[in-house]
Amino acid sequence: MAESYIFPTIWWDGKLTPLENATMNVTQIGTASVSSVFEGIRAYLNPNTNELNVFQLDAHLKRFLQSLRLVRLEHDFSLQDLHDAVVALVRENNPERDVYIRPFGYAESRTFGAATDPHAHVVIHVTDWDSKLKTDSVSHSCVSSWTRLTDNQMSPRVKASANYLNSRYANEEAKRNGYDHAILLTPQGKVAEGPGMCLMIVRNGKLITPSITSGILESVTRESVMQLAREALELPVIEREVDRTELYTADEAFFCGTGIEITPIVSIDRMKLGNGDPGEITQRVLNCYHDVVRGIEPRYEEWRTVISNE
Ligand SMILES: Cc1ncc(COP(=O)(O)O)c(C=O)c1O
Incomplete structure (x- = not known):
């Protein structure tokens, strides 16, 4: 599978951040993966207006908040905060093609196990992902x-x-x-x-x-x-x-x-x-x-x- 291009700016806990600076401690991989919830959202370029249409952004963000709640992760963000974050992030990266937007909520812990910090970090990044609609894909x-x-x-x-x-x-x-x-x-x-x-x-x-x-x-x-x-x-x-x-x-x-x-x-x-x-x-x-x-x-x-x- 071809690797997706990740756009150079991400959003992390409230701030637009260069991807190259967005690093976390390698010892957190296990805990962050087990604790994390995420979303996948597409944005489609309208060929007539050259505008990006993020599809069902708020429905995805509501489900993201529901997932965080069900795994009992606390966070600092409202639906509107996350909506604004996605808009700002897409604007900042200025993609001129279809893209995929991926919010993640995850917790960290010094020990690997079920008991993580109850507080979630939220990170959102944008990648390219071509649409297969009308390409005869079956x-x-x-x-x-x-x-x-x-x-x-x-x-x-x-x-x-x-x-x-x-x-x-x-x-x-x-x-x-x-x-x-x-x-x-x-x-x-x-x-x-x-x-x-x-x-x-x-x-x-x-x-x-x-x-x-x-x-x-x-x-x-x-x-x-x-x-x-x-x-x-x-x-x-x-x-x-x-x-x-x-x-x-x-x-x-x-x-x-x-x-x-x-x-x-x-x-x-x-x-x-x-x-x-x-x-x-x-x-x-x-x-x-x-x-x-x-x-x-x-x-x-x-x-x-x-x-x-x-
Ligand atoms: C297990 C599973 N079911 C269904 C879906 C479809 O959900 P949605 O239409 O919200 O992308 C997804 C994709 O995100 C999924 O991972």
Whole structure:
């Protein structure tokens, strides 16, 4: 995988800081990783206005604050502080392309273990990450032999770095077996989500997606897609438990998430979905999402924080 370029200024505990000066003690790696929660936010360049559209900034920041709260990390920042921090950071780096914004909250401790300092540091950095929307990217997926985490164990609702060890197992196994992505099931055998994304299936013209109590992250993209499907595309959308065999009998399926964006799933466990090409409803969702996130579609402006390049 190509390494992403990290833009030269980061935001750290309230200050814009040169990346090269943003160092921490190497002995903190273990504790900071175990304690940390994070977010992933995309900003899309509008080709007509040359402005960056940060997609669903406040929804992501609210989830970030919720993750910090659920792991009981204290901090000094309000939603507005973090919103302003992201805007200032993007302005300072002045990217003239699509970027990815990553806030992290983490604690430090002199001893490696569960008991860290209750106070979180917050750091935000910006990298490039090209969009794959409308590039014909598809996924051949598999059902993972690994089970998704559960709420009373390590809640998938918390976007905690440590949860991604579960994702790593599933990802690594899928790639080793020649698939693009994994789909994880709950301990009850119901469909949960991918290692870093949610999913939706299409059956008989209806969009169906595992409910928020099916071992998933409360995905901002999933929420946005459900609203777009209902309002802009006039499609029925159902949130419910999804059986494994419904994956194989689906007419269409796609992943959704900030990183994966909308990616059509064309086969699962080597069973083709439909005729093996991205389905018609999936394409409609993808095109609509593309136009909304880039600001080509004027509606849903409340989802976009527009930052002009100076
Ligand atoms: C485990 C997991 N599920 C779902 C998602 C999708 O969430 P969102 O749409 O908020 O990016 C992500 C990505 O961040 C994720 O890591």
